Amino acid sequence: MTLDDIIASLFPDGHxxxxxxxxxxxxxxxxxxxxxxxxxxxxxxxxxxDEAIRLSAHVLKSIGRDSGPILVLVDxxxxxxxxxxxxxxxxxxxxxxxxxxxHADMNGRPTIGVLYGHSAAGALLxxxxxxxxxxxxxxxxxAVMDLPSMAKVTKLSMEALQEKAKSTPVFAPGxxxxxxxxxxxxxxxxxxxxxxxxxxxxADMPAAQDRRDALGKQRGGRLKAAEIAERVRDxxxxxx
Numbered sequence: 001m002t003l004d005d006i007i008a009s010l011f012p013d014g015h016x017x018x019x020x021x022x023x024x025x026x027x028x029x030x031x032x033x034x035x036x037x038x039x040x041x042x043x044x045x046x047x048x049x050d051e052a053i054r055l056s057a058h059v060l061k062s063i064g065r066d067s068g069p070i071l072v073l074v075d076x077x078x079x080x081x082x083x084x085x086x087x088x089x090x091x092x093x094x095x096x097x098x099x100x101x102x103h104a105d106m107n108g109r110p111t112i113g114v115l116y117g118h119s120a121a122g123a124l125l126x127x128x129x130x131x132x133x134x135x136x137x138x139x140x141x142x143a144v145m146d147l148p149s150m151a152k153v154t155k156l157s158m159e160a161l162q163e164k165a166k167s168t169p170v171f172a173p174g175x176x177x178x179x180x181x182x183x184x185x186x187x188x189x190x191x192x193x194x195x196x197x198x199x200x201x202x203a204d205m206p207a208a209q210d211r212r213d214a215l216g217k218q219r220g221g222r223l224k225a226a227e228i229a230e231r232v233r234d235x236x237x238x239x240x
Contacts, residue, residue: 040073075117182216
């Protein structure tokens with residue numbers, strides 16, 4: 001499905017979503033009659049300081065002015081790895097975007113990410129993984145870190161990482177692996193109405209508290225994360 005097909009299937013009752021050099025922004029009418037803010041990154045655009053601050057601004061302006069959920073459509077490259085972006089503090093811009101989405105979600109604006117193309121590294125962390133719920137569409141191609149980059153960081157060979165990826169989702173890119181780790185809440189079907197699937201999700205949204213670690217344990221993709229997080233929380237409470 002193309003981006004236009006996806007938006008049309010999500011919002012058959014109408015939308016005003018524009019694509020400005022890979023940055024998506026606008027609003028759309030839900031089947032329930034409400035209005036949804038729609039932002040995102042498209043055309044496998046790298047997420048740099050300019051894109052991040054524009055997306056953040058759209059969300060912040062909407063918080064005090066509008067109501068209703070927020071949809072984040074994602075088809076990006078990784079973060080923009082240019083000298084200019086790094087010198088301007090790209091890490092702070094990406095963190096700002098993530099915090100803005102979390103702030104909106106904690107203040108009555110449930111956030112849903114829809115990963116329909118590629119995304120990787122900081123761009124994925126600051127968009128889809130910063131929403132309360134991340135949904136994947138068939139054919140989506142996410143990677144927190146690709147194996148060649150992981151090999152450089154871990155100093156492990158590509159052969160060793162490829163072998164680990166067969167049994168450990170943490171070492172493997174791809175939609176099914178992120179779903180097994182709990183990062184992707186569910187995968188929608190292209191064969192059914194995306195509007196119906198969106199309304200079903202909105203009617204049964206998980207609590208705002210992030211429990212992706214528990215979901216990863218339940219699915220067998222992250223067996224220790226939930227337990228360790230709980231132990232850290234208990235120790236912090238005891239130290240008060």
